[in-house]
Amino acid sequence: MLYTVTPLERIYTDRTKSNIQSKEKEEKSTEVERCSFDVERGKIYTRKEGKDYIIEGIQSTDMEDYLNPLYSPGNNFPCN
Numbered sequence: 803m804l805y806t807v808t809p810l811e812r813i814y815t816d817r818t819k820s821n822i823q824s825k826e827k828e829e830k831s832t833e834v835e836r837c838s839f840d841v842e843r844g845k846i847y848t849r850k851e852g853k854d855y856i857i858e859g860i861q862s863t864d865m866e867d868y869l870n871p872l873y874s875p876g877n878n879f880p881c882n
Contacts, residue, residue, distance in 0.1 A: 848879050855879040
């Protein structure tokens with residue numbers, strides 16, 4: 803049962819099925835290498851672009867890590 807203001811005709815269409823199938827095809831064809839690196843109090847999640855690792859997210863128990871500009875999403879992660 804759906805509780806929504808969206809008309810059911812917009813929810814239940816053949817277009818939804820075709821969108822799902824096209825997204826599955828895109829995901830298969832555009833695989834991205836992802837990896838995570840441990841930091842002192844958590845993990846940094848990255849994706850590999852060429853030789854660089856681009857930060858996608860952070861999971862940490864220290865709130866100051868979230869404010870650290872080195873860990874901002876979109877930055878290159880300096881891996882040694």
